[in-house]
Amino acid sequence: METDTVHCDLRDNLARVRTTIGTASHQSGRDPQTVTLVAASKTVEPDRLQSTIDLGHRVFGENRVQEAKNKWPPLLEGNRGLELHLLGPLQSNKARDAVALFDVIQSIDRPSIATAIARESDKQGRRPQVYIQVNTAREPQKSGVLPEEASEFIRACRETLDLDLAGLMCIPPAGEDPSGDFALLRKISEDEGLRVLSMGMSGDYAQAIGQGATHVRVGSAIFGARPPVRS
C-alpha cells in the first residue's frame, strides 16, 4: 500500500512536470522535445529511483559524487539508456570517479577542475560532456565563473583542454526573480556559440523554458520535499 502511494505520487508529479514543460514550450513557440528534464535526485533512495525509471524516465542529476557512486552502479547495470548528470560542485580528488560515472558534468567552475577532468578523460578513454557553471549573480559563496571570465575560460576548455563543452549552467539566488540571470546565461551562450542552457529548478523551470532553457533540473516537484541539508 505504502509503495503504491509513493509510486502514484511519482507518476502524478512526473506527469504534471511534463505537462508544464509542454505548456511552457508551446507558449514560447518551442518544441517540448528541445527541453530535457533532468530529475535532480539527491537524497532520493534507490527504490524510488527505480520506480522513476520504471515510469519511463531516463535522465537524472546528482549533487555528490560519493552519493552517486553508492546509488547508481546497480541501477546503471540493471536499466538501459540512463543518462547521469553531475550537478554539484566537484573536488579535484573526485575527478576520476566523476569521469567514470557521469555522462555529463554540469558544474565545471574553475581551471583546476577543467584540467583534472581533461586529464582523467584522456586516462580513461571516456569523455563526459561538460557544461560551465556561471555565477550569474556574483554571489561570493556560490561556485561558478564570473560572467566576465566566461569567455576566456570557455576558450581554454575548448582549445587548450579539448573538453567536450556543450553549454552553460547557472543557479540563481533563491527567492529572487531569476529572469536577469537566465537572460545573462543565454546571452553568453549565444555569444560563444554554445547549444545547451541548463537553467530552471522546481520553482522556475517554466520561466526558464520561456527564456531558452534546453535542460531544466527539477527535484522536489518530482520527488517531494527533501530532508533538510546536512553540511
Ligand SMILES: *Cc1c(COP(=O)(O)O)cnc(C)c1O
Ligand atoms: C537540488 C538541485 C536542483 C533541484 O532543485 P529543486 O528546487 O528541488 O527542483 C537543481 N539544480 C541543482 C544544482 C540542485 O542542487
